Amino acid sequence: MLLVSLTLKNNFMSVSDLIKNKLYDKAKTVMEKAYAPYSKFKVGAAIFDENGKYHVGCNIENSAYPIGNCAEASAISAMIASNGNKIIAISVTGYGNLLCTPCGGCRQRIREFASLNVPIIVGNEKEIKKIFTLEELLPYSFGPENLV
Numbered sequence: 591m592l593l594v595s596l597t598l599k600n601n602f603m604s605v606s607d608l609i610k611n612k613l614y615d616k617a618k619t620v621m622e623k624a625y626a627p628y629s630k631f632k633v634g635a636a637i638f639d640e641n642g643k644y645h646v647g648c649n650i651e652n653s654a655y656p657i658g659n660c661a662e663a664s665a666i667s668a669m670i671a672s673n674g675n676k677i678i679a680i681s682v683t684g685y686g687n688l689l690c691t692p693c694g695g696c697r698q699r700i701r702e703f704a705s706l707n708v709p710i711i712v713g714n715e716k717e718i719k720k721i722f723t724l725e726e727l728l729p730y731s732f733g734p735e736n737l738v
């Protein structure tokens with residue numbers, strides 16, 4: 591499995607560290623593309639899926655405020671459109687020192703496609719601030735298996 595730590599030739603960074611840093615970089619980069627003229631709060635999200643592919647998304651607001659899209663929802667759309675359906679790790683970024691943790695709705699959106707131990711890498715424009723598991727952000731959650 592790609593996430594298993596490996597010692598690379600001449601490089602002691604583990605694969606999981608590589609994925610973590612790459613995910614964070616991708617989220618930070620796509621954050622700049624956000625369409626957020628109303629809140630002025632740009633958010634980026636990047637997913638690493640079960641096929642080893644990365645998918646990114648940003649928030650897209652609308653003049654009819656409630657129908658805006660969160661960055662996580664955009665990244666999940668990109669994953670589904672590329673035949674991915676398992677989130678192995680996800681990063682979410684937003685500006686400032688307060689943690690840009692996924693909103694309640696997005697925690698549930700992530701839950702649909704992720705195991706409870708999936709890392710959610712939260713960062714700002716400068717650095718990774720904290721890594722949570724999905725279970726930490728959404729304890730006692732309801733998911734697809736509740737319906738079967």
Ligand code: THU
Nearest residue numbers: 629631633649660661692693696
């Ligand atoms: N936002 C996200 O994109 N993801 C979240 O998890 C939190 C909030 C966006 C929605 C809106 O465009 C802006 O941030 C301010 O709430």
